[in-house]
Amino acid sequence: MNSDLDKKYLWHPFTPTDLWLDPAHEPVVIVEGEGSWLMDANGRRYLDGNSSIWTNLHGHRHPALNHAIKTQLDRIAHSSFLGLTNEPAPQLAEKLLQAAAGEKTPHLHRCFLSDDGSTAVEAALKIAHQYFQQNGEEQRTRFISLGSAYHGDTVGAMSVGHSPLFHKTYRQMLFSSDEVMSPHCYRCPFNQARPEKQDARLVRKCHWECLAQVEKKFQEHQDRSAAWVIEPRVQGAAGFIMHPEGYLQETSALARQHGALVILDEVMTGFGRTGPLFAFQKEEVQPDLVALAKGLTGGYLPLAATLLTEKLFLGFRGHPSRTFYHGHSYTGNQLGCAAALASLDLLQSEPVRQNRLRLENVLRHSHEKFWQLPHTGDVRQEGCILAIELVEDFASRRPFDPARCTGAEVCRQAAALGLLTRPVGDVLVLMPPYSTTETEALLMIERLHQAIQNTF
Secondary structure (H helix, E strand, C coil), rough: CHHHHHHCCCCCCCCCCHHCCCCCCCCCCCCEEEECEEEEECCCCCEEEHHHHHHHCCCCCCCHHHHHHHHCCCCCCCCCCCCCCCCHHHHHHHHHHHHHCCCCCCCEEEEEEEEEEHHHHHHHHHHHHHHHHCCCCCCEEEEECCCCCCCCCCCHHHHHEEEEEEHHHHHCCCCCCCEECCCHHHHHCCCCCCCCCCCHHCCCCCHHHHHHHHHHHHHHHHHHEEEEECCCEEEECCEEECCCCCHHHHHHHHHHHHHEEEEECCCCCCCCCCCCCCCHHCCCCCCCCEEEEEHCCCCCCCEEEEEEEHHHHHHCCCHHCCCCCCCCCCCHHHHHHHHHHHHHHHHHHHHHHHHCCCCHHHHHHHHHHHHCCCEEEEEEEEEEEEEEEEEECCCCCCCCCHCCCHHHHCCCCHHHCEEEEECCCEEEEEEECCCHHHHHHHHHHHHHHHHHHHHH
């Protein structure tokens, strides 16, 4: 059986080894997908409740994406991008930059292609650092980012992350960066509001102490700050922490005041997940660098992009020593670029836009259902993302003992009911493909709700 071979030879990411190798654990072997559904080797159907880890935007086996890849495959699958170019990569760069443009955003004018979210962030950090080193501001070496931040698993991306779970083991390998508190209204020590059955962002009582901490950190560094690094509006792997309205705009303005760049990690939030095509467009923020991946190809192939301003790009012209010596063997891969072009066409089409709005509306109207459960601490939504934080005690916000793995148990119960999703700790997440019909979305909600009930 495939599961026997898997346990004998493979090593899975973010998966406890003993749990995976437990003889009682029978892995789900996915063999087929269609629309918002996945099928296993036993013929069982599952709703894909998290878009295959936040990547599959349009559903599985989408005819437009299939056609784009097959057409490109009949011509060429891959050729080097080092000193050469191809047809789909420049077309993709133009479309991405046009999609990221806005009336009040700077003219993002260049696109650096790579492989995944970590490499997109890594490129952004290295571009920012090298730009200052060779353009007269060598002192600007400090990167500031949020507590619990997760920006990927390469060394640079980990260095601007502050998640003990993901990064503690590797701290000695990483460069030093600065951490400020995450604007997590539900868990904020400055929020004086009592718990209510409502998104904590909407009933918070504070004086924006989280903003004051960012300002203080920039003042400490004076002219040594290189960049403010942030996932706009939603921190995914941190526990789907959703920021209060205006936080992104205010902190980006602080970075500008102190001469620092604004690096936005839109690996998870991009391509319509939070409402607009890119999360930063909702607050009309002016980014200098934007990291994109995950949904870029509609969940078909590994591809990432780092968008940047022309000013940064021009800072690398001149002597060959100013070259950006950074790259990837599969940079500009034709199959990936062809898939991404087709995905962007779908995203900008009226039918997909309308379906995203319908999906967002269904998720919004599901809140009350989860608030009725006694162990629901917070329910938060941003666009087509719904997060339910489970707690042991509502009145005190007391979390469950992590050793209980409550969120993981709920997701096991959900899988038994035909819904696949993964928790982030004890935060349950629904992030369906945009192909999801209203009936399918309601079924996802019902199955997750039932899984919580079954767990307790």
